[in-house]
Amino acid sequence: MSQENNKIAMDIEGYLKEHENKDMLRFLTCGSVDDGKSTLIGRMLYDSKMIFDDQLSAAEGESKKYGTTGEKIDMALLVDGLQSEREQGITIDVAYRFFATENRKFIIADTPGHEQYTRNMVTGASTADVAIILIDARKGILTQTRRHSFIVNLLGIEHVIVAINKMDLVDFSEEVYNDISKAYGVLADELGIKNTYYIPVSALEGDNVVDKSEKMPWYTGMPLLGLLDSMDISKEQTAENFRLPVQYVNRPNLDFRGFCGTIAAGEVKVGDEITVLPSGKTTKVKSIINAGDITEDNRTATTQFAYAPMAVTITTEDEVDISRGDMIVHTKSLPRVSNSLKVMLVWMDETPMEVGRSYDIKRATSVVSGAFEHINYKVDVNTYEREQVHSLGLNDIASCKMVLTQPIAADAYEMNRLTGSFIVVDRITNNTVGAGMIVGVSRREEDAAKLSEKEYTDAERALNQYIRENFPEWECKVV
Numbered sequence: 001m002s003q004e005n006n007k008i009a010m011d012i013e014g015y016l017k018e019h020e021n022k023d024m025l026r027f028l029t030c031g032s033v034d035d036g037k038s039t040l041i042g043r044m045l046y047d048s049k050m051i052f053d054d055q056l057s058a059a060e061g062e063s064k065k066y067g068t069t070g071e072k073i074d075m076a077l078l079v080d081g082l083q084s085e086r087e088q089g090i091t092i093d094v095a096y097r098f099f100a101t102e103n104r105k106f107i108i109a110d111t112p113g114h115e116q117y118t119r120n121m122v123t124g125a126s127t128a129d130v131a132i133i134l135i136d137a138r139k140g141i142l143t144q145t146r147r148h149s150f151i152v153n154l155l156g157i158e159h160v161i162v163a164i165n166k167m168d169l170v171d172f173s174e175e176v177y178n179d180i181s182k183a184y185g186v187l188a189d190e191l192g193i194k195n196t197y198y199i200p201v202s203a204l205e206g207d208n209v210v211d212k213s214e215k216m217p218w219y220t221g222m223p224l225l226g227l228l229d230s231m232d233i234s235k236e237q238t239a240e241n242f243r244l245p246v247q248y249v250n251r252p253n254l255d256f257r258g259f260c261g262t263i264a265a266g267e268v269k270v271g272d273e274i275t276v277l278p279s280g281k282t283t284k285v286k287s288i289i290n291a292g293d294i295t296e297d298n299r300t301a302t303t304q305f306a307y308a309p310m311a312v313t314i315t316t317e318d319e320v321d322i323s324r325g326d327m328i329v330h331t332k333s334l335p336r337v338s339n340s341l342k343v344m345l346v347w348m349d350e351t352p353m354e355v356g357r358s359y360d361i362k363r364a365t366s367v368v369s370g371a372f373e374h375i376n377y378k379v380d381v382n383t384y385e386r387e388q389v390h391s392l393g394l395n396d397i398a399s400c401k402m403v404l405t406q407p408i409a410a411d412a413y414e415m416n417r418l419t420g421s422f423i424v425v426d427r428i429t430n431n432t433v434g435a436g437m438i439v440g441v442s443r444r445e446e447d448a449a450k451l452s453e454k455e456y457t458d459a460e461r462a463l464n465q466y467i468r469e470n471f472p473e474w475e476c477k478v479v
Contacts, residue, residue, distance in 0.1 A: 022100065022104055023104055024105045024106075025107075025228060025231070025233060026106075026107045026108075026127055026128045027108060027109070027129060027131065027228065028109035028125055029041060029108070029109075029110055029111065029132045030121055030124075030132070030134070030152070031134035031148060032134075032139075032142045032143075032144035032145065033144075034136070035135065035166075036134055036203040036204070037111070038110055040132070040134065041108055042074075042075025042203075043206050043210075044209055044210060044224065044225055046075060047210035048101070048210050096108065096109055096110075097110070101225070101229050103230075104228075106228065109124035109125070109128060110124075111123075111124040111125070118147065119346070119348035119394075119435075121151065122151055122155070122346050122348070122435060123435075125155045125157060126155055126417075128157055129157065129159065129233045130157065130231065130233065131148075131152040131159070131160050131161070132160075132161045133148060133152070133160060134163050135162060135163070135164050135165065136166050137166045137169065137176050137200075138166060138169055138170060140180050140183065141180065141183050141184060141187065145184075146381060146384075147381040149191060149193070150191060151397070154344060155437070156414055156437075158193075158194045159194075159197070159233060160188070160193050160196050161196075161199060161224070161228075162180075162181070162196060162197065162199070163199050163201050164176075164177055164201065165203050166202060166204070167200045167215075167216065168204065168205050168207065172200070172202075172215045174216070174219075177200045177216075181198045190384065191384075197227060198221075199219075199223070200216055201223075201224060208224060209225065210224070210225045211223060240265070240266060240333070241265060241329065241333040241335070242272075242274075242330045242333065243263070243264040243265045243266060243327060243328075243329055243335075243418075243419050244259075244261050244263050244264065244268070244312075244327065244328040244329070245262075245364035245365040245366070245419065246259050246260070246261050246327070246365060247260055247261040247262070248324060249322065249324065256315070257315065257319075258289060258314065258315050259313065259315075259316075259322050259328065260311070260312070260313045261311070261312070261328075261365065262309055262311045263307060263309060263312060264309075264364065264416060264418040265308050265418070266308060267305065267307035267308070268285060268305075268307075269285070269304055269305045269306075270285050270287060270288060270305075271284055272284065272285045274316070274328050275329055275331045276322050276326050276327070276328055277326065277328075277334070277408075277409035278326070278327075278337045278408060279326070281320045281321065282331055283317055283318040284316065284317045284318075285314055285317075286314075286315045286317045288302060288303050288304070288313075288314050289313040289315075290302075290306060290310060290312050321461060321465055324365055324366075325366035325367065327364070327366075327408075327409040335409045335411045335419075336410055336441040337409050337410070338441045339403060339405070339406060339408070340401065340403050340404075340442035341401070341402045341410055341438050341441055342376075342399070342439045342440040342441070342442065343400055343402050343422075344397065344399055344413075344436060344437045345372070345392070345398050345400050345402075345434055346396075346397050346434060346436065347394060347396045347397075347398075347434050348394070348395070348433055348434050349394060349426070349431060351426075352392060352393050353372065353391055353396075353433070353434065354391065355374065355375060355390065356371055357371060358370070358427060359427060359433070360425040360427055361404060361422050361424060361425075362422060363408060364418060369404070370402055370403060370405060371403055372400045373400075373401045374400065375390065375398050375399070375400050376399040376401065377389075377398060377399050378396055378397065379398065379399075381397060401442075412438055412439060413438050420437060420438045421436065421438070422435070422437075423436075424436065461479060
């Protein structure tokens with residue numbers, strides 16, 4: 001990192017500007033225990049010279065204490081940060097690392113391989129664009145390979161790199177590589193994974209990680225870092241429909257009322273006709289304030305145009321009641337509004353999920369009470385078969401019907417990963433007990449929600465707003 005350190009020391013502004021214009025790729029590594037996930041990331045950082053001097057010195061010291069690589073540096077220790085991880089030689093928590101090349105910035109999520117830590121793997125996968133699934137060349141496809149492939153596909157990750165690792169232990173055999181590639185191809189077709197790439201690597205020795213291996217001349221593709229550096233993920237970054245979950249209503253004085261949030265998808269410009277959901281009220285965008293444009297001389301800088309994932313404040317031409325948790329969208333591209341949703345649920349708590357029990361459902365900036373009315377089926381991730389069950393245990397994945405106490409604007413997860421996902425919070429312990437993806441919206445409840453709308457007087461709306469602001473525990477719905 002000495003070259004990077006020199007850039008930072010000599011011209012910090014130029015260094016930041018250089019990185020500001022690079023696009024970002026998030027990826028995770030997953031697979032079974034001891035497949036070499038942490039070692040692969042450590043090797044990638046080490047060979048691309050993205051390790052700070054103090055980190056390298058610490059890893060050298062730790063390798064003598066915990067490492068299993070003799071006199072060499074144990075690359076896994078560059079990633080495994082917890083004391084228990086180093087002692088056991090496994091990954092327990094999700095470890096995030098950042099690095100950049102000349103073309104791109106990367107955020108890596110190193111996720112655990114143990115089945116009991118599947119929830120941690122789900123957490124790491126929830127924000128990833130690309131998944132690297134490691135397969136031990138000696139063992140081939142295992143149960144965790146199938147489990148993690150299913151979760152990766154469930155979470156909408158369209159690019160999967162199959163890194164067949166430990167090729168040094170099978171004499172860099174092309175036949176072994178071909179057999180595993182063919183077997184995974186069948187699995188990928190079964191799941192419907194769209195883009196699959198295969199690379200034979202040795203994370204321990206550094207073959208095909210950053211530099212192309214001379215020991216596998218039969219492999220004509222790019223090494224792993226080269227593939228990540230050049231991969232086209234533009235399709236995932238171009239959600240069409242404008243979505244702004246309102247995070248905060250900014251009212252510093254009587255003359256200003258702005259609605260703050262991070263644009264989840266799409267773009268918006270001054271003058272656009274917008275609708276506030278779930279109330280359905282319409283107005284137009286009066287101004288857009290982008291914090292990045294504000295300077296000491298201009299504290300009210302505005303812009304004519306904003307897009308995802310910018311954090312902005314917008315004002316409206318009309319005095320429309322908008323609160324935290326509402327969704328601002330273009331009137332021409334309305335999502336469905338309903339209190340009844342079909343979801344895929346990953347249960348993440350030791351206490352089983354109870355059908356009919358009330359939970360807090362957090363989706364984007366909204367928090368609504370809800371319950372799971374019915375479990376349609378549970379998925380056996382080993383066979384991908386569907387089972388009929390009455391409750392869900394830790395790490396179970398199931399299709400459920402979720403009913404909320406009030407309607408929300410719902411996008412399907414495959415259309416928008418931010419507004420189509422949610423977490424489940426236990427109302428007593430306040431623990432996050434589940435995570436889910438919206439699959440569909442019930443037409444019947446959607447229509448019922450529309451029919452229940454009525455015209456309210458100004459006094460009724462003012463009373464409604466007062467109650468929601470001062471007595472949120474009453475869970476008064478928006479009118």
